[in-house]
Amino acid sequence: MTKAEKTRNFIVEKTAPIFNMKGYAGTSLNDITAATGLTKGSIYGNFANKDEVALAAFDYNLKNVSSRIDAEMSRQDSIKDKLLVYINIYQKFIDGSASEGGCPVLNTAIDADDTHPELRGKVLKAVLNWKNKIAKLVELGIANKELNADNNPEQIALTIIAMVEGGIMISKLTANTEYWSLIMDSLKKYVDGLG
Amino acid sequence: MTKAEKTRNFIVEKTAPIFNMKGYAGTSLNDITAATGLTKGSIYGNFANKDEVALAAFDYNLKNVSSRIDAEMSRQDSIKDKLLVYINIYQKFIDGSASEGGCPVLNTAIDADDTHPELRGKVLKAVLNWKNKIAKLVELGIANKELNADNNPEQIALTIIAMVEGGIMISKLTANTEYWSLIMDSLKKYVDGLG
DNA sequence: CCTAAAATATACCGATTGGTATTTTAACAT
DNA sequence: ATGTTAAAATACCAATCGGTATATTTTAGG
Numbered sequence: 001m002t003k004a005e006k007t008r009n010f011i012v013e014k015t016a017p018i019f020n021m022k023g024y025a026g027t028s029l030n031d032i033t034a035a036t037g038l039t040k041g042s043i044y045g046n047f048a049n050k051d052e053v054a055l056a057a058f059d060y061n062l063k064n065v066s067s068r069i070d071a072e073m074s075r076q077d078s079i080k081d082k083l084l085v086y087i088n089i090y091q092k093f094i095d096g097s098a099s100e101g102g103c104p105v106l107n108t109a110i111d112a113d114d115t116h117p118e119l120r121g122k123v124l125k126a127v128l129n130w131k132n133k134i135a136k137l138v139e140l141g142i143a144n145k146e147l148n149a150d151n152n153p154e155q156i157a158l159t160i161i162a163m164v165e166g167g168i169m170i171s172k173l174t175a176n177t178e179y180w181s182l183i184m185d186s187l188k189k190y191v192d193g194l195g
Numbered sequence: 196m197t198k199a200e201k202t203r204n205f206i207v208e209k210t211a212p213i214f215n216m217k218g219y220a221g222t223s224l225n226d227i228t229a230a231t232g233l234t235k236g237s238i239y240g241n242f243a244n245k246d247e248v249a250l251a252a253f254d255y256n257l258k259n260v261s262s263r264i265d266a267e268m269s270r271q272d273s274i275k276d277k278l279l280v281y282i283n284i285y286q287k288f289i290d291g292s293a294s295e296g297g298c299p300v301l302n303t304a305i306d307a308d309d310t311h312p313e314l315r316g317k318v319l320k321a322v323l324n325w326k327n328k329i330a331k332l333v334e335l336g337i338a339n340k341e342l343n344a345d346n347n348p349e350q351i352a353l354t355i356i357a358m359v360e361g362g363i364m365i366s367k368l369t370a371n372t373e374y375w376s377l378i379m380d381s382l383k384k385y386v387d388g389l390g
Numbered sequence: 391c392c393t394a395a396a397a398t399a400t401a402c403c404g405a406t407t408g409g410t411a412t413t414t415t416a417a418c419a420t
Numbered sequence: 421a422t423g424t425t426a427a428a429a430t431a432c433c434a435a436t437c438g439g440t441a442t443a444t445t446t447t448a449g450g
Binding site: 021022023024025026101102106107109110111113114115120123124127128152154155156158159161162163164165166167169170172173174179182183185186190 | 216308
């Protein structure tokens with residue numbers, strides 16, 4: 001890893017939580033230099049513009065979240081338990097212990113969908129990948145007879161994502177973890193009902 | 196209504212969709228003057244600062260949405276049908292025909308929760324009111340024997356809000372109304388299962 | 391119709407925005 | 421150790437930011 005690559009990573013690591021909290025328009029170059037301790041010249045020596053930093057920051061935030069989920073999923077045996085890993089994972093970045101500022105998928109989707117086509121494209125891809133991953137898991141569960149054959153994999157995937165992201169919005173806004181527990185209890189019942 | 200009141204309303208009407216789409220930091224005073232055709236002097240003659248415009252714009256967007264919901268709810272007889280009005284209402288501002296930019300509750304919650312305490316306070320209040328309204332509806336349904344007595348009204352309220360808001364995020368981002376239908380079909384089944 | 395007050399426009403302010411050209415410093419291979 | 425290249429800092433840019441003081445226009449009451 002060259003010096004430039006190290007610096008690039010350093011900038012992304014330090015600014016990723018800021019973009020996640022303040023959004024694209026709300027994050028200034030001053031925020032970026034303050035968080036890194038670097039000067040504007042150094043930032044622009046490693047990135048063409050603010051957009052490139054924001055896009056890299058989203059990739060970083062997304063990878064951070066999805067790698068945690070993948071790791072937790074691989075620890076689970078049954079399909080149902082795999083579908084329920086979000087219950088424990090997401091709690092961590094509602095209280096800010098992981099991915100400061102909440103879920104980057106939700107934040108960036110709302111931030112970018114009407115304002116930043118490039119960023120929107122990245123989130124769109126992330127959501128569709130997420131949906132397909134859950135859907136395939138459901139298909140596997142149906143093949144294994146763990147889940148009923150009349151389940152619609154895509155519908156289940158979308159419903160889970162909606163409950164998780166909606167739940168994060170509510171819990172983060174209200175700063176009430178009890179709300180998260182109640183919503184996730186509903187999700188549990190929903191998944192239990194699949195087979 | 197005085198001239199100033201008219202102008203105030205006019206400014207709010209014209210800028211509300213902009214704040215809903217671009218967020219607080221993303222909406223500039225230039226956006227505001229461009230949307231209204233007024234000058235900066237006129238804006239600041241009617242509002243103390245940008246914050247006041249943003250707060251008034253949120254109130255406007257919120258009232259716009261909630262009055263539509265209230266109207267639709269009053270047309271429904273059963274509790275279950277009342278709980279399902281979101282299915283038809285929210286479709287309208289996913290495609291932009293109402294409240295351009297999507298749901299103001301969701302947008303403002305994500306936009307403001309880490310950045311704008313005053314705005315956050317308003318959304319927080321709106322979400323708690325919404326939750327209480329649905330919970331009371333469920334209590335009524337239990338009293339009427341339409342819903343089972345073992346239902347947790349607060350949990351049901353939170354679950355419905357999460358599914359609706361999560362569903363809006365997904366459908367708006369992907370611009371896919373079929374996704375909305377699938378998620379709302381899950382909501383329908385959920386509400387049907389309440390009694 | 392005239393006048394006082396209210397409302398809007400004009401012209402300006404310092405600070406900050408994203409971005410760049412240039413200089414200085416640090417890294418690294420020979 | 422030195423020369424070369426890469427990386428970071430400095431100093432600057434025009435444009436835009438939110439906001440204000442003042443001038444002009446509009447409104448409304450007598």
